Amino acid sequence: MDNYAVEMTGITKIFGEGFKANDNVNLRVKRGDIHALVGENGAGKSTLMNILYGMYRPDSGYIKINSAEKTFHSPSEAISGGIGMVHQHFMLVETLSVLENIILGDEPAGFAGIIDYNTCRKRIKELAFVFRIDIDLDAKVGSLPVGIQQKIEILKILYRNAEILILDEPTAVLTPRETEGLFKTLKELRSEGKTIILISHKMSEVLSISDRITVLRRGKVTGDLHTADTGKSELGRLIVGEEIADLSVKVKTPFEDTILEVKNVSIKNDRKFLAIEDISFLVQSGEILGIAGVEGNGQTELIEALSGIREIDSGTVLLNGKRLQQNDVIAHIPADRHKHGIVKEYPLYMNILLGRESESGFSTPYHLKQKELINYTDNLIKEFDIRPADHGQLMGGLSGGNQQKAVAARELTKDTDLIIASHPTRGLDIKAAKFVHEALLSERRKGKAVVLVSTDLSELLMLSDRIAVMYNGTITGMFKAVQTDENEIGMYMTGMMAKDSKK
Amino acid sequence: MISVITSLLIGAIFIAAIGQNPLEVYLQLFSQTLGNTYGIGQVLFKATPLILTGLSVAIAFKAGLFNIGAEGQLNIGAFASAWVGFTFVTMPWYILIPLSILAGFIGGALWASIAGVLKAKFGSHEVINTIMLNFIALALVSYLVNNIYPVPATIHTPEISPNAWLQRFDVLTGIFKGSPFNLSFLIALAACLLMYYLLWKTPLGYQINTLGLNKGAAEYSKMNVKKLIMLSMALAGGFAGLGGLNFVNGYKHYLELGFSENAGYIGIAVALIARNNPWGIIIAAIFFGILEYGGLTINTLVPKEIITILQAIVILIMISINHFIAQSRYKKFNAGTANG
Numbered sequence: 001m002d003n004y005a006v007e008m009t010g011i012t013k014i015f016g017e018g019f020k021a022n023d024n025v026n027l028r029v030k031r032g033d034i035h036a037l038v039g040e041n042g043a044g045k046s047t048l049m050n051i052l053y054g055m056y057r058p059d060s061g062y063i064k065i066n067s068a069e070k071t072f073h074s075p076s077e078a079i080s081g082g083i084g085m086v087h088q089h090f091m092l093v094e095t096l097s098v099l100e101n102i103i104l105g106d107e108p109a110g111f112a113g114i115i116d117y118n119t120c121r122k123r124i125k126e127l128a129f130v131f132r133i134d135i136d137l138d139a140k141v142g143s144l145p146v147g148i149q150q151k152i153e154i155l156k157i158l159y160r161n162a163e164i165l166i167l168d169e170p171t172a173v174l175t176p177r178e179t180e181g182l183f184k185t186l187k188e189l190r191s192e193g194k195t196i197i198l199i200s201h202k203m204s205e206v207l208s209i210s211d212r213i214t215v216l217r218r219g220k221v222t223g224d225l226h227t228a229d230t231g232k233s234e235l236g237r238l239i240v241g242e243e244i245a246d247l248s249v250k251v252k253t254p255f256e257d258t259i260l261e262v263k264n265v266s267i268k269n270d271r272k273f274l275a276i277e278d279i280s281f282l283v284q285s286g287e288i289l290g291i292a293g294v295e296g297n298g299q300t301e302l303i304e305a306l307s308g309i310r311e312i313d314s315g316t317v318l319l320n321g322k323r324l325q326q327n328d329v330i331a332h333i334p335a336d337r338h339k340h341g342i343v344k345e346y347p348l349y350m351n352i353l354l355g356r357e358s359e360s361g362f363s364t365p366y367h368l369k370q371k372e373l374i375n376y377t378d379n380l381i382k383e384f385d386i387r388p389a390d391h392g393q394l395m396g397g398l399s400g401g402n403q404q405k406a407v408a409a410r411e412l413t414k415d416t417d418l419i420i421a422s423h424p425t426r427g428l429d430i431k432a433a434k435f436v437h438e439a440l441l442s443e444r445r446k447g448k449a450v451v452l453v454s455t456d457l458s459e460l461l462m463l464s465d466r467i468a469v470m471y472n473g474t475i476t477g478m479f480k481a482v483q484t485d486e487n488e489i490g491m492y493m494t495g496m497m498a499k500d501s502k503k
Numbered sequence: 504m505i506s507v508i509t510s511l512l513i514g515a516i517f518i519a520a521i522g523q524n525p526l527e528v529y530l531q532l533f534s535q536t537l538g539n540t541y542g543i544g545q546v547l548f549k550a551t552p553l554i555l556t557g558l559s560v561a562i563a564f565k566a567g568l569f570n571i572g573a574e575g576q577l578n579i580g581a582f583a584s585a586w587v588g589f590t591f592v593t594m595p596w597y598i599l600i601p602l603s604i605l606a607g608f609i610g611g612a613l614w615a616s617i618a619g620v621l622k623a624k625f626g627s628h629e630v631i632n633t634i635m636l637n638f639i640a641l642a643l644v645s646y647l648v649n650n651i652y653p654v655p656a657t658i659h660t661p662e663i664s665p666n667a668w669l670q671r672f673d674v675l676t677g678i679f680k681g682s683p684f685n686l687s688f689l690i691a692l693a694a695c696l697l698m699y700y701l702l703w704k705t706p707l708g709y710q711i712n713t714l715g716l717n718k719g720a721a722e723y724s725k726m727n728v729k730k731l732i733m734l735s736m737a738l739a740g741g742f743a744g745l746g747g748l749n750f751v752n753g754y755k756h757y758l759e760l761g762f763s764e765n766a767g768y769i770g771i772a773v774a775l776i777a778r779n780n781p782w783g784i785i786i787a788a789i790f791f792g793i794l795e796y797g798g799l800t801i802n803t804l805v806p807k808e809i810i811t812i813l814q815a816i817v818i819l820i821m822i823s824i825n826h827f828i829a830q831s832r833y834k835k836f837n838a839g840t841a842n843g
Contacts (some may be wrong), residue, residue: 308725332723340723343716354713355724357706368704 004067005031005164005195006052011061013047021047022058023219029164029212031066034186034196036210036227038203039239040429041400043216045199049166052197053085054078065164084157085166088173090149094142099124101141102156120159127158131188147178151185164195171205172427175294176457176490183209201429203235204458217241240430255286258321259417259449260306265315267301274313275301277473283449285417288440290464290481291453292489298473299422299453300335306451307332307420319418331411333404335422335453341407344396348386349377351395352410384409385435401432408439419443422453437463457486471495505824507790510816517812518805528804535800536793542800544672544682548754550785550792551684552577552746552763554691556770557788558698559611559743561779563629565702566735567715572618572633573743574767575640576611580744582644583610585751585758588663589652596666603667603752604690604745611744612737614640619736623729629736637767645760659759669753685753687745694742695781701738702781711735743767764795772814776821790817 006029013022022044029035037045050056052063054072063070065081072078075085092101103120110116121137128135133151141149150170157165167186171179186196186209200206206213207227215223215238223238260283269275276298283289293299304310306317308326317324334340342351353373357363362373377391384405386398395403404424412419421440425433440463444450454460460467461481469477469492476498479489491497515525536542556573563570583606591599618632652660669686673679702708714721714731721728750762769791776790777783791814798810 307723309723327725334723336719339717339719341720343713343720345716346713350709353709354720355726357709363706365707366705368706368709 003031004028005033005065006197007064007067008048008052009061009064011048011051011058011063013044013051013056014059020219022051025061025216025219025221026224027214027221029195029197031195032190032193033211034190034198034209036198036200036206036213037216038200038206038213038235039216040201040431041427042218042429043239044219045216046168047219048216049085049168049197049199052078053083053166079157079160079162082161082163083166084160084162084164086150086153086157086168086170088168088170090153092141092149092152095140097138097140098135098144098152099137101152102137102159104156106160124155124159127155130192131155131158131185133185145178146173147175147181150174150178150182154185154189162194164197165189166197166199168199169201170198171200171202175455175493176486177494179205201239203232203239207232207235215239236430255284255447257285258282259285259319260451261316261318261321262306263316263318265305265317266313267298267305267310268313269301275473276305278315279473279475280315281468281475281478283418283451285447285449286444287465288444288450288452288463290460290467291451291470292457292460292467292493293453293455293470294493295455297470299470302470303332303335303420303422303451303453306330306418329414329416331414331416331419333407333411333419333421333424335426337403337407342395342403344394346395347392348381348395348398348406349374349391351406352377352380354410356410356414380406380409380413384439401428401435404428404432404436408436412439412443417448419448419450420453421450423455424452425454425456425459433459457489460489461486469493471498474498507817509820510813513816513820514809514813517809521805521809523805528801528809531801531804532793532797536797540679541682542796544679544684545796546789546792547679547688548682548684548749548792549795550788551688551691551749551753552766553769553773553788553791554785555694555746556743556767557773557777557784558694558770558781559739559741559746559767560770560774561777561781561784562698562702562711562742563735563739564774564779565715566711566731567718568622568732568735568739569630570615570618570633570736570739570743571630571771572615572636572640572740572767573746573770574763574765575633575637576614576740576743577746577763577767578640578644579614580607580611580740581747581751581758581762582647582660583607583744584667584747585660585663586652588667588752589661589757592664592666594664594666596668599664599667600669600752603663604748607744607747608741609744611746612741615736615740615743616733619733619740622736623732644758648758648760654757657759658761659755659757662757663752665756667752668756669748671753683754685749687748687753690745690748692785694745695785698742698781707734743770769814772818775818 006027008025008027011022011025012020015021025048027048039045047056051058054074054077070081072081093104099121102124108116108120124137133155135148135151141152170182174182189196198210210227213225213227213230214221217239262279262281264278264280265276266274266278267276281289291299301310305312307330308324308328319328343354353362362369374391380386381389381391386402386405386409398406408424424436428436440450440452452460452463464481467479467481467484467489468475469489471493472495476495477492511529518525518528536546556577559573559576560570584603587603587606588599614636618629618636621627621632622629648658648660654661671683671685673681702712710721710726710731714726714728718728746766751758773784773787773791777787794810794814798807
């Protein structure tokens with residue numbers, strides 16, 4: 001008897017008019033393994049897992065769980081079959097306690113249908129003990145950090161007796177430290193005999209934690225590897241299908257002018273508390289200033305203030321030596337493109353107009369210059385390689401990478417010296433991310449000043465000239481990118497260390 | 504179209520249930536409304552204020568606002584038009600008519616602006632506020648008519664100067680004989696054209712559309728959201744306020760309490776069915792015009808409530824069809840992009 005927990009054989013799934021999201025995919029996961037499923041956005045990872053989880057039905061192929069053929073028709077069937085999934089976006093009720101969230105939908109009824117909290121509390125405590133997950137069961141979920149919320153999700157599926165756990169991009173939202181904690185838990189789960197399928201597109205993580213790796217590209221399996229026998233370059237080639245050239249070499253630009261000067265600035269958040277307290281820094285022409293930090297430490301407020309959306313409480317911000325005005329033109333790639341960067345219902349060219357509708361090239365006060373706008377968009381499509389190359393395509397129909405390229409195209413071609421980019425590559429595949437990185441570097445070469453906010457430290461280290469670390473509304477450290485590393489920055493991010501910011 | 508046919512079929516069941524022949528009723532309904540120029544005139548007369556209140560709801564909706572207040576705005580605007588008409592009686596028509604139109608627009612716009620300013624400055628919800636303002640508007644107009652400008656033994660204002668009249672088409676052209684169909688219909692059409700141009704051809708319209716579709720994107724691209732909210736509400740009120748011209752300047756030549764016959768509320772349905780498209784609004788308003796006037800013509804066969812039921816069914820089916828289309832589109836979209 002073989003010891004596979006999951007065998008998916010010859011899985012094909014066709015969407016719409018002949019688009020093969022999965023094309024004759026085979027996946028075998030050994031019991032007790034951490035098995036990584038890697039590939040770019042759109043490679044078919046989620047589709048495959050949704051088939052396993054009973055959300056989609058395959059057009060052909062079959063699935064065996066523990067050597068027995070199974071077809072799940074819904075997630076709830078999959079759950080009772082011992083499969084649990086932690087989604088990228090957590091499905092927790094923030095106003096309920098940890099305990100209530102875990103038992104939600106599976107509440108043990110005691111006398112007269114009243115929930116028997118004692119029994120389930122005991123059970124969850126046992127689970128938490130076995131898997132060394134340390135959580136206060138009575139805390140409200142909304143008040144807990146993301147890393148803990150994720151562990152609640154894991155407990156939730158363990159509570160439902162899952163033997164096979166699927167985690168969809170679990171580290172996308174975590175800090176380096178939280179990622180470490182997650183990996184500890186995953187190893188703990190493995191040692192207790194659970195089988196884990198990890199969906200990811202971060203190669204270094206996959207290499208550090210998994211036992212085996214299956215690579216998907218454009219719906220097909222391009223590699224089935226023992227982690228021990230492979231490395232970054234092979235994996236990268238299998239994922240992308242070609243070698244990825246390194247980013248253009250970064251050399252110090254010859255510019256010296258100060259573009260942005262922030263002096264003793266404090267900013268209040270929506271609840272009228274100080275989110276930023278007395279911070280100062282400069283950004284020069286031809287420089288990328290990286291801003292590192294765990295999300296929610298004031299970065300959002302800082303960016304909104306710099307881009308003229310939020311008022312400054314005290315202090316001064318100078319742009320090219322003049323006090324920043326609300327209507328100053330600033331290029332801004334927002335962190336959440338769906339919420340702030342695009343209008344899904346508009347065609348591409350009308351998204352290019354967003355924030356630029358008053359530019360004389362695009363309109364008079366009484367009329368939009370549609371023809372000029374469309375010509376302009378067609379040029380951007382070429383320059384930024386936006387696909388499909390159709391200015392009339394609805395924005396909502398573009399892939400995430402192409403939406404982001406469109407946002408970058410719109411913002412980077414504005415007439416301004418200051419560029420603010422917030423998580424510009426979040427959720428993008430390797431190629432699209434590289435494209436955005438190149439675009440930012442090219443603006444830097446032209447002498448623009450760039451403020452880059454990201455939680456991805458490797459991205460910051462790669463692109464920035466200097467890195468400011470934010471913690472609790474202040475800058476706890478300022479480093480030259482070449483003289484620091486992830487560990488050092490990580491310590492400043494969590495407030496464990498702080499020093500006076502140096503220029 | 505499907506919804507219209509389906510609702511006629513369901514309506515037929517009701518008609519049959521009260522013992523009448525549905526075919527006969529429908530035949531009468533359509534022949535009386537569309538079969539002669541008098542009927543057509545009546546339908547277009549009924550449709551005129553509905554076009555304007557439909558536009559009112561639609562433009563607010565485009566900005567992401569739900570204007571339930573067209574009824575109140577219509578009444579205030581109508582009173583303003585009437586007041587100009589019976590106050591400046593000596594003015595020549597080429598001043599008095601533009602002035603009446605302007606008064607209607609400004610009256611409605613100011614009234615709607617109360618809700619617009621409250622929304623923009625304090626974030627208080629426009630749905631509640633416009634509903635409340637409807638009650639106040641109706642009471643206010645009633646007070647003005649009964650106490651300030653009373654005409655003994657009536658519930659209407661003094662007559663407006665003949666110089667403020669918007670002529671009836673039967674007087675002008677000889678067709679639509681006997682129907683009160685008048686020049687204000689052209690004002691309604693012009694308003695549609697204005698709305699179309701504003702929303703699809705100007706930077707301001709682009710901003711309003713953006714606000715309605717994605718407020719976050721509007722804020723992040725530094726649009727003046729508060730100004731846009733107030734402006735959209737004012738425009739919405741202005742359109743509704745023009746709706747009074749049809750009755751006051753085009754038909755009776757005075758404002759009579761209750762003249763609006765819920766046109767403000769039916770405007771919501773008109774906008775909904777037309778999916779806020781100005782050309783669709785003309786068609787939807789005419790359709791409701793048919794039901795409104797047609798209800799009167801079949802009164803001898805079935806109770807007028809049948810028409811009300813038909814209207815309600817059309818709206819219900821329309822909403823569910825919209826939902827259904829949106830859902831199947833969403834599914835298709837998901838299928839196309841669901842991946843990695």
